[in-house]
Structures are given as structure tokens and as C-alpha cells.
Amino acid sequence: MEILRRPRRLRATKAIRDLVHETDLHVSDLIYPVFVVEGEHIKEEIPSMPGIFHYSLDTFQEHLKEIAVSGVKSVIFFGVPDHKDEVGSGAYDDEGIVQRALRLTKSLYPELICIADICLCEYTSHGHCGLVKDGCVLNDPTLELLSKAALSCARAGADIVAPSDMMDGRIGHMRRTLDGAGFENTLIMAYSIKYASAFYGPFREAADSAPAFGDRRSYQMDWRNKKEAIVEAALDVEEGADILMVKPALAYLDMVKTISDRFDLPLCTYSVSGEYSMMKAAALNGWINEKSVVMESMTAMKRAGAKMIITYYALDIARWLIEEA
Numbered sequence: 279m280e281i282l283r284r285p286r287r288l289r290a291t292k293a294i295r296d297l298v299h300e301t302d303l304h305v306s307d308l309i310y311p312v313f314v315v316e317g318e319h320i321k322e323e324i325p326s327m328p329g330i331f332h333y334s335l336d337t338f339q340e341h342l343k344e345i346a347v348s349g350v351k352s353v354i355f356f357g358v359p360d361h362k363d364e365v366g367s368g369a370y371d372d373e374g375i376v377q378r379a380l381r382l383t384k385s386l387y388p389e390l391i392c393i394a395d396i397c398l399c400e401y402t403s404h405g406h407c408g409l410v411k412d413g414c415v416l417n418d419p420t421l422e423l424l425s426k427a428a429l430s431c432a433r434a435g436a437d438i439v440a441p442s443d444m445m446d447g448r449i450g451h452m453r454r455t456l457d458g459a460g461f462e463n464t465l466i467m468a469y470s471i472k473y474a475s476a477f478y479g480p481f482r483e484a485a486d487s488a489p490a491f492g493d494r495r496s497y498q499m500d501w502r503n504k505k506e507a508i509v510e511a512a513l514d515v516e517e518g519a520d521i522l523m524v525k526p527a528l529a530y531l532d533m534v535k536t537i538s539d540r541f542d543l544p545l546c547t548y549s550v551s552g553e554y555s556m557m558k559a560a561a562l563n564g565w566i567n568e569k570s571v572v573m574e575s576m577t578a579m580k581r582a583g584a585k586m587i588i589t590y591y592a593l594d595i596a597r598w599l600i601e602e603a
């Protein structure tokens with residue numbers, strides 16, 4: 279039998295494979311999530327996320343040095359406040375924990391891209407992402423507060439605000455608010471396609487943001503749906519989003535591909551806490567090769583069409599990329 283086409287020729291040696299490979303993961307693609315808490319001398323590991331910590335601002339300042347030398351260029355901040363109330367006032371307090379972390383970071387590392395996650399759930403006593411009345415999460419009154427939070431973070435130095443609440447109309451409201459206050463150059467990264475996912479479990483422990491009643495299915499997306507995601511992304515584009523996001527990542531690569539094919543804005547995907555915890559737990563048990571599985575997973579996200587990835591593995595990946603270069 280005569281075989282003329284031999285795809286294996288392109289796989290014969292590492293040099294050939296490197297020559298023809300199609301997808302790259304760069305350190306500039308990575309966004310590192312950080313949890314900041316009130317207090318001093320706090321560096322507390324999150325039990326379900328080994329290797330990820332709560333930092334008070336003094337210990338975070340130390341950690342910032344590691345981030346800076348790692349080569350990672352973007353950080354997304356999540357705040358865990360001491361005080362929570364019905365209206366999530368910590369989210370839009372100019373002296374809030376994230377606002378102070380932003381000012382500190384920008385004063386020390388002005389070139390580091392600072393992204394502020396914008397939501398109320400870490401700051402509300404009921405743990406929902408918006409104002410609650412009679413057991414319902416109110417949409418329109420929540421927009422005012424989200425925009426206030428975005429403006430407060432922009433004033434504190436955020437290069438990008440990233441609303442994660444899934445209220446209708448929040449991107450347009452936020453864009454107008456930022457523009458009206460002279461922050462027309464502050465980018466909006468929209469959590470456009472955010473599914474009501476069980477993969478967020480460890481994050482809720484990390485951010486102490488589990489809802490006190492009910493769940494988030496009246497605002498986060500039903501994971502059985504695909505067309506709905508296109509509607510959400512189209513609205514965010516129309517309302518002025520600069521970057522779109524699909525969250526979670528690994529179980530939703532079809533959506534990363536769909537959104538990347540249909541929309542021309544840069545696309546981010548969030549490899550969420552549950553994805554991290556699963557890989558970490560298996561690695562700690564010696565069941566998988568952590569580095570290989572993580573690099574393969576992240577490259578799959580790029581191959582599906584993500585331009586950037588929010589991942590708790592960012593600092594490890596940065597180190598692995600250097601080792602491999």
C-alpha cells in the first residue's frame with residue numbers, strides 16, 4: 279500500500295513540532311486574581327484553594343513583588359470587607375479595601391494592569407449581587423450602585439472595571455457614568471456570559487459571598503443555554519463593552535469558541551476556582567502531572583479563541599513558561 283499523506287512527518291521531532299505548532303500561551307495573556315482583606319499581617323490560605331491566600335494590604339505589598347518579578351502583567355482584585363450591609367456600601371466606598379489596594383498597587387507598580395471586579399455580593403449581608411426587596415434581586419436600582427462602585431475604583435486607579443453581576447443594562451449605565459466623570463479611557467471588561475455554575479464553590483468560601491437565601495439563577499445564565507449567550511454578548515457590545523468574557527472556562531470551551539467566532543472584541547475566559555481546586559487536588563494526590571495538565575488546559579482555552587485567561591495558576595504558568603523558553 280502506498281501512503282502519500284503522512285501527518286506524522288509534522289510530528290517527527292520537537293523542533294518540527296515547535297515549527298508548526300498553532301497555539302501559543304504567553305505570560306501577557308494571564309490575569310492573576312487577588313483577594314484582599316481588612317487588617318494587618320494576614321496571609322491566610324484558602325482551604326479549598328491551596329496556594330491561594332487572603333492578603334491584608336501589608337502582606338499583599340510583599341506579594342506584589344512576586345507578581346512583578348513573575349512577569350504577569352495584569353491583576354484582578356476581589357475584596358473581602360469586614361463590614362457588610364443590605365446595600366453593599368463597601369463596594370463603592372472610596373476607602374474600601376479594593377480601592378485602597380488599587381491605590382497601593384498603582385503607586386508601587388504603575389505599569390501593572392489593575393482590574394477591579396465590580397459586584398455587590400462580597401459586600402452585601404444577603405450575599406446577592408444586587409439590591410434585594412421581598413426576596414427578589416432588583417435590577418434597575420442596582421445599576422446605580424454598580425456604576426458608583428466602578429467610578430470609585432476608576433478614581434482609585436483601576437485601568438479596567440469588570441462588572442460580574444449580570445444585571446441587565448449595566449454596561450451602558452457604567453459607560454455613561456464613567457464618561458460623565460472624565461473616565462472615558464477606563465476599559466470595561468464585561469462578564470458577558472456568566473453561567474450559574476457549581477464550579478464557583480471554592481470562590482464563595484474565598485470571598486465569603488455565598489447567598490444567604492436562594493441562588494443566583496435569576497440573574498446568572500442557565501448552563502443549558504447557548505443562544506442566550508449570544509444575546510448577552512451582543513447587548514454588552516452595543517452598550518460599550520471593550521472586552522467580553524466567558525465564565526467558567528473548561529466546561530464552556532464551546533462558548534469561548536462561539537463568542538470568539540461571532541464577536542470581534544478581545545475575549546477573556548475565567549478559569550474559575552472549582553477548576554483550580556480540581557486540578558490542585560488531583561495534583562496534590564499525585565494523580566496528575568500538574569504542570570502538564572494546567573498548560574494543556576490553558577492552551578485549550580487559547581485554541582478555543584480566548585485572548586486572555588483569568589487563572590489562579592497565573593504565577594505558576596509564568597514560571598513554567600520561563601522554564602520552557
Ligand SMILES: [Zn+2]
Pocket residue numbers: 397398399400406407442443
Ligand atoms: Zn456578584
